[in-house]
Amino acid sequence: MKRAVFNQKGGVGKTSITCNLAAAMAKLGKKVLVVDLDSQANSSKYLLGDRMERVESTIVDFFNSTLSFRLFQDSLMDCIYETEYPGLFVIPAHDSLKELQPKLEGRYKIFKLGEAIDVAREKLGFDEVLFDTPPALNFYSMSSLLAADRVLIPFDCDAFSEDAVDQVMIAVDEVSQDHRPDLHVEGIVINHYQSQAKLPRTTIERLINKGLPVLEPYLTSSVIMRESHSEGTPLPFYKPGHKLTQEFMTLAEKLINADHKQKAPTLPAAKAKREPSAEI
Secondary structure (H helix, E strand, O other): OEEEEOOOOOOOOHHHHHHHHHHHHHHOOOOEEEEEOOOOOHHHHHHHHHHHHHOOOOHHHHHHHHOOOOOHHHHOHHHOEEOOOOOEEEEOOOOOHHHHHHHHHHOOOOOHHHHHHHHHHHHHOOOEEEEEOOOOOOHHHHHHHHHOOEEEEEEOOOHHHHHHHHHHHHHHHHHHHHOOOOOEEEEEEEOOEOOOOHHHHHHHHHHHHOOOOEOOOOOEOOOHHHHHHHHOOOHHHHOOOOHHHHHHHHHHHHHHHHHHHHHHHHOOOOOOOOOOOOOO
16 A cells, blocks of 8 residues: 655644555565655654665655656666665665755656555555655645555644644545546544643544544653654654554554455455565
């Protein structure tokens, strides 16, 4: 499954959710690719640590190749890096994404990422792809929506976030109607949850009463997340027994099980699962 983690509001935990869900899925035995589309490159730094300084190719090189006559689909393969965590890979971002955006918009290259990701999945056998998007509805976030099957919306339980959810729902609906009929919001991921505070509870109740898909478990607020960022190690590999880690593991397992339920009717019962390609 390909999932875009998207919210136009900043500070809601997109990077934390993307990287830790990816790490949890990898720990559950899946081969997972994180695609960093945010010019801040926080997911890249989180997953690669000091190796980020030695990265030679980034998503910028792929997008640049779409502007030339190079075989852009294969150029994405050069940007895929294996992390030190088994089963977890990343396509790093770079600050120059900002300067490149106007050129890409002018040349109508918004579908190229999705095409190349599908080639990479076929060749390398990725089970899961997660896109970490910028906090804006721009070329890169739209590219991820056009490449994705599902959308996860991070939500940090304040009043402004509720308005932001409505904006994402509208954007996803437009993309679905115009280009990808199967695309939909899989769920709202509650982040920084404090069970003893009234505001988070009432805000979540309003989302549920609207009929919006709120996922459980909620991700509790904890200083361990900052420690994980500081160490450059996702929670499933940093503190496997921590409460927040277990919440990520449970959420990842539910998402994976949802994938299996969706695929079950179309797969012959006796057909063996295709073995993934050799590691990078």
